[in-house]
Amino acid sequence: MAEVKLLERVLKANEVWAEEIRGMFRERRIFCANLIGSPGSGKTTLLEKSIPFLGDPSGLAVIEGDLATSRDADRIGRCGVDSVQIATGTGCHIDAHHVRQAVDRIGLINRRMIFIENVGNLVCPAQFDIGEHAKVAVLSVPEGDEKPLKYPPLFQACALVVLTKTDLIPYTDFNRDEFTKNVRLVNPNLPVMEVCCKTGEGIDRWVEWLQAQYRAAFP
Amino acid sequence: MHEFSIAQEFAGAIAQEGRKAGAKRILRLEIHVGRYRAIVPETLAECLKWILADTVAEGAEIEIVEIPVRARCPQCDEIREMEDLYLVCSECGSLCPEVLSGKELLLYSMEIED
Numbered sequence: 001m002a003e004v005k006l007l008e009r010v011l012k013a014n015e016v017w018a019e020e021i022r023g024m025f026r027e028r029r030i031f032c033a034n035l036i037g038s039p040g041s042g043k044t045t046l047l048e049k050s051i052p053f054l055g056d057p058s059g060l061a062v063i064e065g066d067l068a069t070s071r072d073a074d075r076i077g078r079c080g081v082d083s084v085q086i087a088t089g090t091g092c093h094i095d096a097h098h099v100r101q102a103v104d105r106i107g108l109i110n111r112r113m114i115f116i117e118n119v120g121n122l123v124c125p126a127q128f129d130i131g132e133h134a135k136v137a138v139l140s141v142p143e144g145d146e147k148p149l150k151y152p153p154l155f156q157a158c159a160l161v162v163l164t165k166t167d168l169i170p171y172t173d174f175n176r177d178e179f180t181k182n183v184r185l186v187n188p189n190l191p192v193m194e195v196c197c198k199t200g201e202g203i204d205r206w207v208e209w210l211q212a213q214y215r216a217a218f219p
Numbered sequence: 220m221h222e223f224s225i226a227q228e229f230a231g232a233i234a235q236e237g238r239k240a241g242a243k244r245i246l247r248l249e250i251h252v253g254r255y256r257a258i259v260p261e262t263l264a265e266c267l268k269w270i271l272a273d274t275v276a277e278g279a280e281i282e283i284v285e286i287p288v289r290a291r292c293p294q295c296d297e298i299r300e301m302e303d304l305y306l307v308c309s310e311c312g313s314l315c316p317e318v319l320s321g322k323e324l325l326l327y328s329m330e331i332e333d
Contacts, residue, residue, distance in 0.1 A: 008326040152304040
């Protein structure tokens with residue numbers, strides 16, 4: 001019998017993959033946003049509504065993560081944008097190895113922006129570096145204004161919160177001021193952006209934010 | 220669910236390290252998990268037991284050590300232990316975004332029959 005000291009970092013491989021992906025994006029001047037939110041928060045719809053304003057669709061690509069089916073990738077495909085579906089099976093998040101494989105399948109030539117739509121989940125996707133430039137939290141009005149308090153790591157890790165389905169505010173107990181207060185409690189400098197995909201309100205600000213991020217990454 | 224995928228990552232590392240050490244059997248595992256990872260230790264251990272069935276680590280005793288979240292308070296310029304995931308200084312109430320420990324996922328050690 002022997003005692004073996006290991007100190008083996010279990011997600012070390014993930015860090016190595018993430019670094020490799022970051023290098024590939026840097027070299028090809030591709031901006032990558034990782035969208036994280038609950039199932040049904042409107043991540044795919046947000047992408048569908050933004051695609052028409054993001055220039056030549058061949059410069060875009062979307063990596064979709066779900067436990068099963070290619071429904072989301074099919075929806076993005078119908079917008080004329082290349083997409084690849086990662087079916088994570090039992091996994092509750094996309095890791096850097098998934099992204100590395102997806103990137104090979106989708107190709108990076110002439111891309112400007114890649115979106116990763118993470119598995120619908122507010123917990124573990126926040127914890128994984130997948131080589132992205134920015135994590136974006138997508139939260140919908142019906143989920144409630146207290147969510148930042150319940151899931152602090154996501155709101156600490158992301159660069160922006162997109163609040164979707166704002167047309168539903170009058171029909172719910174969602175309180176804007178309370179929401180902003182809760183976001184600030186967890187992350188004082190985190191910007192919040194309101195978007196309504198039904199009416200298109202706020203899509204312009206979100207597109208501007210993406211373009212500003214692109215310019216900041218590749219001056 | 221979260222614990223299950225983390226347990227899968229651990230199982231991969233355990234198999235690899237077991238092979239490297241030439242283990243016939245793995246009798247005991249010590250795992251360190253940072254509290255910021257929001258992992259329920261009992262659930263992780265349960266998932267691991269299940270995944271490790273039919274491997275050299277079947278039936279291994281699993282000890283999970285939780286590592287507290289420590290962060291530097293920018294106001295007090297001190298390292299503080301965080302009480303929860305809010306990263307708020309217990310002394311002055313400032314937000315402490317610089318997390319120094321609590322994100323660990325370590326296969327710390329194992330006891331093997333070689």
